Amino acid sequence: MDVGSENEMVTDVKKGPWTEEEDAVLRTYVETHGEGRWNSVAYFAGLRRTGKSCRLRWLNYLRPQVRRGNISLEEQLIILELHSRWGNRWSKIAKHLPGRTDNEIKNYWRTRVQKQAKQLKCDVNSQQFRDTMRYVWMPRLAERIRAAESKGRPACLPISSSNDPTFDDVGAHTAELKSDRKDPSFMPEPSLGISSDSCSEAQVSPVSGLTECYNLPDGSTCGLGSGAGHLGWDIPGQEDIMSSELLLDGGDSWDSLWNEENIWFLRQQLSDDHF
DNA sequence: AAATCACACAACCGCAAGGGG
């Protein structure tokens, strides 16, 4: 039976948040008849929703495989890594994070990562910000994962999203980075060569030279070692990181590290042409 | 206690690709 177009089927479309009743109806229908033909789902299930809306609700919320809750450290690292390669290819990135939806990853990027760029008053697509992410945040994240594992805690332990320490204490590290770059022996990786508007497939993995890697589902690797190590410089305060009980607690202390002073300091580094 | 603000997440919208008739 041809159920016609979306507009024909749903004349009085309901929008906004889904109710529990609607969720139950959709869940029951999809579990019985399977996914696909979303306009038909909306029609036959008696939902005053568009097919699009039903599909989105199912994929992002009702699907049994959907993992909810905070993004783990490892997931954060994968997101940063894959975004550096592919840019805003959220669905592609989501395929490497089982149970996570493109919408969730997109939201994570916007609320966490872009927030940091905003605080630093630099463009999220700028080379400076990419370098900060690549040389500071990602190595720190990797260190925290290793620290968690060495403590016998699962690396996938989620942290409080509001207290995410990933972006903490960047100023001090950036200062070190800057000083090390003045070292004649400093040999950075070739520039990613990413223009502000290009997020193409051709992007190069920023951690391709890391000493320790783990395998991504596509067979490529993602660094878990110190990203700075292969460049001949160390992340200062590493011992503190390794020994800190704050590491994965998501405590308030982390928030205090990402304070105005650090932001101001990092801005100075970012505004420096040498960086 | 009320108002305001900031944040995280859910949902919508427009567009493009792909497939079938």
Place this chain on the structure above:
DNA sequence: GCCCCTTGCGGTTGTGTGATT
């Protein structure tokens, strides 16, 4: 080749909630 429909994607907006004033 064209049209229509469905699906998927990325950008954007809306909403709920907790924190702050």
